Amino acid sequence: MESDACxxxxxxxxxxxxxxxxxxxxKEPGGENIKYCFQCGTCTSGCPVSxxxxxxxxxxxxxxxxxxxxxxxxASDFIWLCSTxxxxxxxCPQDVRITEVMNALKNMAVRAGYIHPAFxxxxxLIGGHGRLYEVDEFTNEKxxxxxxxxxxxxxxxxxxxxxxxxxxxxxxxxxx
Amino acid sequence: xxxxxxxxxxxxxxxxxxxCGLNIAGVVDVVAVRESASSLDGVxxxxxxxxxxSEVGQKTIADDIRDFGxxxxxxxxxxxxxxxxTFRALLEKCGMNPFLLEMANIREQCSWVHSGDSxxxxxxxxxxxxxxxARARLLTPLSxxxxxxxxxxMVVGGGVAGISAALYLGNxxxxxxxxxxxxxxxxxxxxxxxxxxxxxxxxxILSPKMVEVAENENxxxxxxxxxxxxxxxxxxxxVQVRRKARYVDEDKCVGCGDCxxxxxxxxxxxxxxxxxxxxxxxxxxxxxxxxxxxxxAEHCRYLxxxxxxxxxxxxxxxxxxxxxxxxxETIEVGAIVVATGFxxxxxxxxxxxxxxxxxxxxTSLDFERIICADGPTHGKxxxxxxxxxxxxxxxxxxxxxxxxxxLDGAGxxxxxxxxxxxxxxxxxxxxxxxxxxxxxxxxxxxxxxxGFEEFYQRGRGEGIVFVRGKPGEVREEExxxxxxxxxxxxxxxxxxLSFDMVVLAVGLxxxxxxxxxxxxxxxxxxxxxxxxxxxxxxxxxxxSIDGIFLAGCVQFPKDIPDSVAQAGGAAAxxxxxxxxxxxxxxPLGPIIDEDLCIGCRLCEMLCPYGAIKVEKTDRxxxxxxxxxxxxxxxxxxxSCSARAITMKHYSxxxxxxxxxxxxxxx
Numbered sequence: 103m104e105s106d107a108c109x110x111x112x113x114x115x116x117x118x119x120x121x122x123x124x125x126x127x128x129k130e131p132g133g134e135n136i137k138y139c140f141q142c143g144t145c146t147s148g149c150p151v152s153x154x155x156x157x158x159x160x161x162x163x164x165x166x167x168x169x170x171x172x173x174x175x176x177a178s179d180f181i182w183l184c185s186t187x188x189x190x191x192x193x194c195p196q197d198v199r200i201t202e203v204m205n206a207l208k209n210m211a212v213r214a215g216y217i218h219p220a221f222x223x224x225x226x227l228i229g230g231h232g233r234l235y236e237v238d239e240f241t242n243e244k245x246x247x248x249x250x251x252x253x254x255x256x257x258x259x260x261x262x263x264x265x266x267x268x269x270x271x272x273x274x275x276x277x278x
Numbered sequence: 279x280x281x282x283x284x285x286x287x288x289x290x291x292x293x294x295x296x297x298c299g300l301n302i303a304g305v306v307d308v309v310a311v312r313e314s315a316s317s318l319d320g321v322x323x324x325x326x327x328x329x330x331x332s333e334v335g336q337k338t339i340a341d342d343i344r345d346f347g348x349x350x351x352x353x354x355x356x357x358x359x360x361x362x363x364t365f366r367a368l369l370e371k372c373g374m375n376p377f378l379l380e381m382a383n384i385r386e387q388c389s390w391v392h393s394g395d396s397x398x399x400x401x402x403x404x405x406x407x408x409x410x411x412a413r414a415r416l417l418t419p420l421s422x423x424x425x426x427x428x429x430x431x432m433v434v435g436g437g438v439a440g441i442s443a444a445l446y447l448g449n450x451x452x453x454x455x456x457x458x459x460x461x462x463x464x465x466x467x468x469x470x471x472x473x474x475x476x477x478x479x480x481x482x483i484l485s486p487k488m489v490e491v492a493e494n495e496n497x498x499x500x501x502x503x504x505x506x507x508x509x510x511x512x513x514x515x516x517v518q519v520r521r522k523a524r525y526v527d528e529d530k531c532v533g534c535g536d537c538x539x540x541x542x543x544x545x546x547x548x549x550x551x552x553x554x555x556x557x558x559x560x561x562x563x564x565x566x567x568x569x570x571x572x573x574x575a576e577h578c579r580y581l582x583x584x585x586x587x588x589x590x591x592x593x594x595x596x597x598x599x600x601x602x603x604x605x606x607e608t609i610e611v612g613a614i615v616v617a618t619g620f621x622x623x624x625x626x627x628x629x630x631x632x633x634x635x636x637x638x639x640x641t642s643l644d645f646e647r648i649i650c651a652d653g654p655t656h657g658k659x660x661x662x663x664x665x666x667x668x669x670x671x672x673x674x675x676x677x678x679x680x681x682x683x684x685l686d687g688a689g690x691x692x693x694x695x696x697x698x699x700x701x702x703x704x705x706x707x708x709x710x711x712x713x714x715x716x717x718x719x720x721x722x723x724x725x726x727x728x729g730f731e732e733f734y735q736r737g738r739g740e741g742i743v744f745v746r747g748k749p750g751e752v753r754e755e756e757x758x759x760x761x762x763x764x765x766x767x768x769x770x771x772x773x774x775l776s777f778d779m780v781v782l783a784v785g786l787x788x789x790x791x792x793x794x795x796x797x798x799x800x801x802x803x804x805x806x807x808x809x810x811x812x813x814x815x816x817x818x819x820x821x822s823i824d825g826i827f828l829a830g831c832v833q834f835p836k837d838i839p840d841s842v843a844q845a846g847g848a849a850a851x852x853x854x855x856x857x858x859x860x861x862x863x864x865p866l867g868p869i870i871d872e873d874l875c876i877g878c879r880l881c882e883m884l885c886p887y888g889a890i891k892v893e894k895t896d897r898x899x900x901x902x903x904x905x906x907x908x909x910x911x912x913x914x915x916x917s918c919s920a921r922a923i924t925m926k927h928y929s930x931x932x933x934x935x936x937x938x939x940x941x942x943x944x
Contacts, residue, residue: 114770138735165766
């Protein structure tokens with residue numbers, strides 16, 4: 103998988119970089135300060151996700167973004183692994199706001215057609231049912247017993263929002 | 279009185295063994311050394327003190343001199359370089375002749391170098407003290423002679439450090455000679471486009487200083503001149519300066535340029551790093567001081583082929599003077615400030631980067647000229663190979679710095695300024711050409727200085743990509759572009775990228791001719807080749823020679839504010855020297871017994887200071903010492919085949935006694 107490209111054992115030679123990528127990230131809400139990163143590693147050293155899976159390395163993701171490895175970054179599993187605990191955000195000496203940078207990268211990835219399967223599943227559930235789980239008959243019977251109205255099995259309003267925001271197209275692969 | 283006492287009566291010696299806190303006592307058994315000293319012949323009292331140089335330590339000695347009637351003092355402590363003056367002054371205060379002091383260095387030469395072996399260190403300390411006592415017995419009182427002080431200073435080197443030093447001195451009312459090898463003062467700073475981190479136009483801030491130098495009535499600029507010979511000592515130097523023939527009368531030339539317009543000879547313009555041309559009669563740059571043209575004798579058609587003289591014909595003021603010749607001027611000064619700067623590392627010594635081979639690989643100084651509005655491209659960023667505007671530019675750091683493989687073997691040091699020079703240049707590219715892509719390949723970014731880190735940060739914000747990883751080589755591709763392969767340590771990837779132009783951030787090396795100049799001034803150089811300061815921390819302006827001071831990059835690479843700061847310090851210490859009424863000189867020279875001297879001239883030939891001359895007398899040729907020039911090195915005494923020369927404070931019998939005592943088995 104391309105996102106593993108920089109795993110330490112492989113000798114990965116990169117001949118083409120996209121110098122515009124860093125500016126695009128900086129224009130995305132949350133990505134404004136990415137260029138100031140000086141690669142100290144404070145983010146990774148305190149990251150609870152890195153502790154569980156050393157493949158998740160926020161410093162390296164930011165590095166690859168600054169260098170302009172567009173595809174490697176946007177197609178990466180890693181940008182989705184951030185638990186948004188904001189530890190790195192608090193500690194970063196250059197105020198890169200890493201958590202927000204990860205959000206910016208996720209938004210850019212989605213627009214580029216890279217949606218992590220777990221998030222796609224969630225989006226499809228919400229789009230289909232209006233919530234993260236399907237409302238079944240059992241639920242509605244219980245609600246009726248205590249005098250609550252039945253919940254609809256689907257939500258046209260959410261579907262409308264999906265359409266208006268463009269998420270529907272993104273999920274169907276028609277692009278942003 | 280004292281002299282008689284010294285020679286007739288058995289000496290009364292006091293020995294003081296210093297602990298120097300734990301510096302000595304932590305290794306050497308100072309009590310054992312003191313006990314061994316107390317049994318030596320002539321020793322009346324021996325003590326050990328925690329800090330002999332302290333107020334308490336000195337008082338103990340003073341009391342002993344009075345109570346025991348001491349007439350010799352031996353101090354076993356640190357190097358005499360540190361405290362010999364202190365203790366000589368103490369002896370003088372107690373009414374003794376200051377030259378009846380002897381020091382044994384049991385710290386630098388003993389405890390510090392033998393810290394792993396206390397027993398041997400203690401034995402060595404005993405031997406050194408025994409040897410010092412042996413010499414002390416034979417010491418004789420000497421009197422210092424007095425030298426005059428010429429209240430003038432010479433500043434050698436007219437870059438920003440020399441200019442600043444001269445201005446500080448001139449403004450203090452001290453007559454100052456500013457000697458510059460080139461036709462104009464200004465140095466490297468005049469070649470820079472902008473300065474970091476403020477992006478001030480370099481010449482805009484330098485040229486007012488240059489004009490100030492020219493207008494200061496206390497400063498005399500000797501441009502196109504070099505120091506040939508230096509004689510004398512602190513307070514009274516005689517410097518021979520070669521005034522190279524300029525072939526143009528500085529006072530008559532008004533810099534109109536009519537001569538250059540008509541001159542038929544074009545040569546590469548060294549001020550523009552040989553990009554672009556100048557004439558054989560030229561002014562280095564428009565703001566030059568003195569604002570006078572100069573004829574390049576190597577290329578002038580008249581001076582090489584015997585015909586032309588067009589410049590002479592067109593000069594309305596008759597300033598061209600082909601009959602000028604080099605002349606030697608002797609100038610007397612009381613102090614000298616050496617500020618001869620640096621030269622950029624010659625990048626062609628790193629063939630892997632292709633400088634000199636690939637036209638689009640240039641150095642940081644070349645870049646300054648290219649980006650400068652007054653340079654060969656009038657400030658347009660154009661690569662030398664084809665004058666195309668480069669879109670992708672790479673900088674490579676540490677070329678000739680932090681490099682044990684440098685050909686001269688002296689490249690271990692960090693040149694300090696290259697990181698910021700590159701940050702500045704990369705920033706200037708982004709400022710003028712925001713669409714260009716700028717990569718900086720670095721080893722470490724070192725941006726310590728006021729406003730420096732902020733500037734580096736600003737550069738990152740502009741989108742300059744800093745790649746941690748030094749490229750192994752630069753390869754030229756078709757069309758003149760350049761390929762660089764490097765590891766990006768931060769992502770773990772190998773980057774294999776193509777660029778339109780590569781700038782090598784060359785280090786700063788000692789200036790051409792520094793070896794000769796150091797020899798002429800008798801100054802030491804450190805391992806990096808730059809001039810050695812008096813003390814790395816506490817005497818940064820001084821040198822090992824009294825009256826000679828340092829300013830700027832000749833001591834070590836530094837940026838403009840640091841050069842100016844050191845120039846201020848050097849000016850202050852030089853002024854302090856010049857404000858003295860007279861200078862006392864230690865009586866360390868030779869005594870020549872003319873009955874024994876056979877006039878063989880060996881001493882005259884060997885003396886590095888020209889301080890001995892053999893003169894014709896009624897009794898044949900005899901050597902005569904020139905006291906003011908003598909530095910007491912002892913070469914004459916050691917070489918005299920007739921044994922006619924005795925060194926005053928280091929007589930043969932003293933040295934023999936000292937050596938014998940050292941070799942005794944205790």
